[in-house]
Amino acid sequence: MTDVTRRDVLRVGMAGAAALALPRRLLAQSATLPEPPLLALDRSEPGLAVGSLVAEWTRTAVGDTTAWLRTYNGSFPGPTIRVREGERVRLSLTNRTADATNLHTHGLHVDPTIDDPFLSIAPGDTWVYEFDVPSGAAGTHWYHPHVHGSVARQLFEGLAGALIVEGPLDSTTRLRRIEEHVLVLKDLSLRNGAASPHTMVDWMNGKEGDLLLVNGVADGQLVPRRGTLRLRLLNASNARYYHLALEGHPLHLIATDGHFLGQPVELDALLLAPGERADVVVQLAGRGSFHLLDLGYDRGSGHMMGGGHMMGNRPGSAADAPHPLLTIVAPARRRTVPLPSRLTTVDVVDTTRVAQRRRFVLGEAMMGMAFSINGRTFDHERVDVRARLGDVEIWEIVNGTGMDHPMHLHTYPFQVLSRNGTGESRTAWKDVVNVEAQSRVELAVPIADFGGKTVYHCHIVEHEDLGMMGVLEVA
Numbered sequence: 453m454t455d456v457t458r459r460d461v462l463r464v465g466m467a468g469a470a471a472l473a474l475p476r477r478l479l480a481q482s483a484t485l486p487e488p489p490l491l492a493l494d495r496s497e498p499g500l501a502v503g504s505l506v507a508e509w510t511r512t513a514v515g516d517t518t519a520w521l522r523t524y525n526g527s528f529p530g531p532t533i534r535v536r537e538g539e540r541v542r543l544s545l546t547n548r549t550a551d552a553t554n555l556h557t558h559g560l561h562v563d564p565t566i567d568d569p570f571l572s573i574a575p576g577d578t579w580v581y582e583f584d585v586p587s588g589a590a591g592t593h594w595y596h597p598h599v600h601g602s603v604a605r606q607l608f609e610g611l612a613g614a615l616i617v618e619g620p621l622d623s624t625t626r627l628r629r630i631e632e633h634v635l636v637l638k639d640l641s642l643r644n645g646a647a648s649p650h651t652m653v654d655w656m657n658g659k660e661g662d663l664l665l666v667n668g669v670a671d672g673q674l675v676p677r678r679g680t681l682r683l684r685l686l687n688a689s690n691a692r693y694y695h696l697a698l699e700g701h702p703l704h705l706i707a708t709d710g711h712f713l714g715q716p717v718e719l720d721a722l723l724l725a726p727g728e729r730a731d732v733v734v735q736l737a738g739r740g741s742f743h744l745l746d747l748g749y750d751r752g753s754g755h756m757m758g759g760g761h762m763m764g765n766r767p768g769s770a771a772d773a774p775h776p777l778l779t780i781v782a783p784a785r786r787r788t789v790p791l792p793s794r795l796t797t798v799d800v801v802d803t804t805r806v807a808q809r810r811r812f813v814l815g816e817a818m819m820g821m822a823f824s825i826n827g828r829t830f831d832h833e834r835v836d837v838r839a840r841l842g843d844v845e846i847w848e849i850v851n852g853t854g855m856d857h858p859m860h861l862h863t864y865p866f867q868v869l870s871r872n873g874t875g876e877s878r879t880a881w882k883d884v885v886n887v888e889a890q891s892r893v894e895l896a897v898p899i900a901d902f903g904g905k906t907v908y909h910c911h912i913v914e915h916e917d918l919g920m921m922g923v924l925e926v927a
Contacts, residue, residue, distance in 0.1 A: 485672030485778055488614060488634055491531040500540045503533065505555070507597075507611060508548040515663065515670050520646045521610035522549060528668045529636040529688065530613025533595065537619040539585050546578040552599050553606060554579070556862070557615060558727065559593030559710040559883050561586050564863045564906035564926075569598045570832055586901075590619025591710030592634075592684040592729040600832065600921070604690055604913040608659055609647040612638065612688040621712060621796060629789045630733060631678040637724070637777070638665050638688045650914070655821060657855070658691025658726075658912035664746065664775055672778045673741075679786025681734045682706075687724040691912045693856070693886075695747040697721040698734055698780070704791055707731035711865065711881035712796045721747060725858035725886040727911035733791060736782040743776040752855030752889035798879045801867050801896035807843035814851045814859075814887065814910070814920065822919050823910065829919025830909075836922035837908075839899045847895045851887040857915065860884045861897070861924075862906040869894040884911055903927055 494502040510523040524530030535541050545555050552572040560567065562583040573579045593615040597606040614634050621627065641648040641661035650659055666672055687694055696703070697720060704716040709729055716733065724730055736742070815824045822829055828836070839845060846869070851857055865881045871893050887893050909921030 483669050483672050485633075485669055485674045486667050487532075488529050488636060488667055489525075489527050489531045491525070491533045493533075493535070499538070500542060501535050502542045504544040504546065505530070506546045506548055507553050512610070512668070514640065514642065514665075514668070517642070518645070519642050522606055523610050524613055527613075528610045529638060530595070530611065532614045532616060532634055534616045534618065535585050537585055537587050537590055537617060541581075541583055541585060543581045544578055545573060545581065547573045547575055550575050551602055551606070553597045553602075553611070554599055555581060555595055556598035557581070557583075557593065557595050558860075559591070559729070560589060560615070560617075561863060561865060561901065563902045564904040567862065567906075569600070569862065569907050570905070572599055585617055588619070589617045589710070590622060591617055591707050591712065592686060592731055593617065593710045594686050594688060594729065596688070600830065601917050604650065604655075604659065604917045607688070607913055608640070608650075608661070608690050610640075612636070614684065614686055616684065617710070624792070626789055626792050627682070629678075630680045630682045631676050632682040632684065633674065633676070634684045634686070635666050635778075636668075636686050636688050637692075637694050638668070639663060639690075639692045640665055652821070655914050655918060656819070658914045660689070660692045664692075664777055666744075666778045669778075671776065673781060674778055675781045675783075676736075677783055678789075679736045679783065680789040681736070681780075683732050683734060685724060685730045685732065687726055687728050689726055690914060691726055693726070693749040693751055694724045694777075695721060695749040696724060696777075697745050697747055699742045699745060701734055701737060701742060704733040704735070705730060706733055706795060708880050709865070709882045709884060712798075713878065713880055714796060714798045715794045716791050717878065723749060723886070725856070725884060725911070726913070727858055727860050727884045728886075734780075735788045735791075736780070736786055739782050739784060742780045742782065744778050744780065746775045746777055748774065752853075798881070800879050801844060801898055803844060803846065803869070803896050805844065806846050807840065808845040809848070810837065810845060811848045811850065812908075812922075814849065814853055814857050816853050823915040824919055825922050828922075830916075830921040830923075832923065834923060835905070835925045837924045839924060839926045841899055841901075841903050841926050843899050845897045845899065847897050848892060849885070849887050849895070850892040851889060854889050856886055856888050857920065858884050858886045858911040859908065860911045861908045863902060864897055864899055864906075866895045866897045869896050899926055
């Protein structure tokens, strides 16, 4: 996650003016923003939460039409799973689609033999995932399919949901008094009553839809009861980056990728790459309606195709008009909750004794139809990195391509040490790091608690499916 501070103040102001210039008819027709349904969990046995998911095709309302989408339990996005630190979770997944699928609990530090990216659940079969929610896992995570070669299609067609872990810090007086909302950011495009199929350009650049949805709704309206809000933001899109700002308000960042920061950080805008999450607190400043805006972002030049190329917008560019994602209507009576000056202690990874230093070079070939790490495309039978349990490693990721790649590591959270040789401004735990085009990042990766085989990959999931993924084995 990249945040943008004072340099974006003017742009946010201009964006707000552009949003306010939207036709009154469009604003008046905004639908009430729904909260994703909660997954029913049976807690009749102390310490155990039992639930079930069904992956199936469902005719789903999308804006003023309906479409056949892949859903979990008939919901788009899927139901929010809320569990607690220390609980044992038993979650069954039944596959009622015609394609093999599985479930990745993205962001949870659990055994890779359970959160298994190599597992394939055949049509008609059920698989039971059972794991302990570790201490310190409180935060915003999510779940989605991870069968290699079909991740992009299944995710774009609707299979995704939030996974929230509650911990002791959530029960503190100030955070408990803050009204909370889960916002799943997911784009979509439709054709003939279904999600539009991938084109060759989609595979090269990563597929983006023309419908920008929050909790399955375009231009929704959030009407809170309180004046201070905690927004759990999840980028569940295949390839779209969201450069977010709230008209007239700073965003107080309190957590990234499911981990609390040491203290809140005030931002005018923040960048959310595919797969990333952020928790922000907003203190509504006055009566009225305020737009949560996508300011646009240039994730780099794409691949030449028929004389053209894909372009987006870097923060600060005015090439595209800001897009309102939703409207927040401030309550007439509101009491703001003071922000805590400190949240938690974030332990800094000790890099004085580093067992391994590794270099990963991101590349592409064949007119952008194959993506690689260190010159090799993914092979599930090959181990690319062998690491020892208990070691701390330094990973340098070098992006020599012309577009950004958000890199995700399963199982083992990391800390960003530097970007292009410049030290990171704050200590934070992450599981996705955006590596800008023609840049490099350095990560501290503690290999803790679990052995086994897992993966690391680009979270533009088309690039993952086309080979930008490697296998990590820990022994």
